[in-house]
Amino acid sequence: MKNILDAPFVKEMCATTANMYRLGWDERNGGNISYLLDEKEVGEYLDLDNVIRTIPTGFKADGLIGKIFIVTGTGKYFKNVEFDPENNLGIIRIAKDGETAELLWGYSDGGKFTSELPAHLMSHISRLSVNPENRIIMHCHPDYTLAMTQVHEMEERVLTRTLWKQMTESIVVFPDGIGVLPWMVCGTNEIGIATAEKMKQYRLVIWTLHGIYGAGKDMDETFGLIETVEKAAKQYMLTANLPKVNTISDEGLKALAKRFELTYRTDYLDL
Ligand code: 13P
Ligand code: ZN
Numbered sequence: 001m002k003n004i005l006d007a008p009f010v011k012e013m014c015a016t017t018a019n020m021y022r023l024g025w026d027e028r029n030g031g032n033i034s035y036l037l038d039e040k041e042v043g044e045y046l047d048l049d050n051v052i053r054t055i056p057t058g059f060k061a062d063g064l065i066g067k068i069f070i071v072t073g074t075g076k077y078f079k080n081v082e083f084d085p086e087n088n089l090g091i092i093r094i095a096k097d098g099e100t101a102e103l104l105w106g107y108s109d110g111g112k113f114t115s116e117l118p119a120h121l122m123s124h125i126s127r128l129s130v131n132p133e134n135r136i137i138m139h140c141h142p143d144y145t146l147a148m149t150q151v152h153e154m155e156e157r158v159l160t161r162t163l164w165k166q167m168t169e170s171i172v173v174f175p176d177g178i179g180v181l182p183w184m185v186c187g188t189n190e191i192g193i194a195t196a197e198k199m200k201q202y203r204l205v206i207w208t209l210h211g212i213y214g215a216g217k218d219m220d221e222t223f224g225l226i227e228t229v230e231k232a233a234k235q236y237m238l239t240a241n242l243p244k245v246n247t248i249s250d251e252g253l254k255a256l257a258k259r260f261e262l263t264y265r266t267d268y269l270d271l
Contacts, residue, residue: 004045004105009037009070010085012219017072017081017088019223020140025230026078030211031140032114034071035219036124042068042091042104051102054095055112059189062098063125069093071113071120073106087111094121118192123215126199133217138226141211144233149208151240154180157268159206164268165248166235171256173228175264179205186210204229 004010013033020026042048069092072081076088090106090113101113114120120137127134152159160177164170179198184191184207195213198205204225205213212229216222250270257264 001047002045005085007041007045009035009041010089013070013072013089014082014085016138016219016223017078021078023142023227023230025140025142025226027141029075029077031078031138032072032074032116032120033139034069034114034117034120034124034137036135037068037070037091039066039068046091046104048093048104051093051104053103055092055101055103057094057099057101057113057117057121059118059121059192060098061094061121061125063128064094064121065096065098067094067124068104069121069124070106071117073111074113074115075111115187116192118187118189119195119213120192122192122196123199123205123213126196127203127215130200131217134215136214136216136219136222138214138216138222139211140226142226142230142233144237145206145212145230146209147237148233149206149210152236154182154206154208156180157265160265160268162236163229163232164253166232168248168256169228170232171253171262171264172260174204174225175257175262176202177204177265177268178202178229181205181207183208183210 020031025031071090071092073088073090081088086106086108091104092101092113093104095102116139123137152162156177156179159180179202181194195205199215203215212226214222214226216225253269
């Protein structure tokens with residue numbers, strides 16, 4: 001059996017949480033990541049018959065029975081993951097009943113998965129239904145995105161248009177736009193259901209006055225989505241108090257969509 005600490009997916013979790021922490025996206029225990037793993041690959045590192053303990057999830061995820069995820073732990077600090085992965089991360093498998101997580105590795109101090117597991121697992125189900133390649137759900141609290149939710153209208157078309165117009169790369173990276181939820185209590189099945197509903201059409205969902213969710217087929221794609229939204233939000237916040245002299249027109253955005261052959265939200269541009 002190979003050493004689990006050498007597994008690419010453990011290394012990716014360590015590198016990504018460290019990057020996110022250093023970008024200021026994850027203060028204290030802020031943020032969480034779940035990563036759908038390949039059973040065969042995990043089997044090279046762990047005895048899949050050895051369940052350390054079982055943990056109720058508090059909701060049904062029938063669409064994910066038997067699926068294995070590596071997930072950040074609740075209350076754990078992203079800055080610490082790279083130094084102690086076995087305590088700060090866990091590998092779980094959704095049991096046959098659909099509502100229990102079987103712990104295969106990690107959470108070594110007796111801890112458990114993120115309190116946002118409902119939003120993660122329900123979002124995995126939504127994304128897999130539109131893209132069977134989806135593997136990652138990522139949540140964090142980036143500064144400018146969060147600041148923008150205090151001062152900008154939080155309506156999907158209006159917010160997406162503003163972010164598309166901040167810089168050329170926006171529409172290229174997130175042509176499908178951004179979903180928005182109003183402020184809600186986090187860590188609940190309700191916010192999980194609402195997030196997953198948005199995830200049927202968006203890879204990005206902003207939680208007003210809380211943070212952002214991103215989804216993608218791998219860590220780079222998901223990280224890049226959030227990174228680009230945060231960059232555009234930074235442009236907005238840096239210039240919010242200044243007279244706007246230049247902006248990208250709807251015609252310009254349409255020309256970008258043509259050049260890069262984007263499948264984009266055409267209803268988000270003036271026709
Ligand atoms: P967890 O520590 O439970 O992952 O919660 C952090 C967070 O960002 C809540 O939304
Ligand atoms: Zn959060």
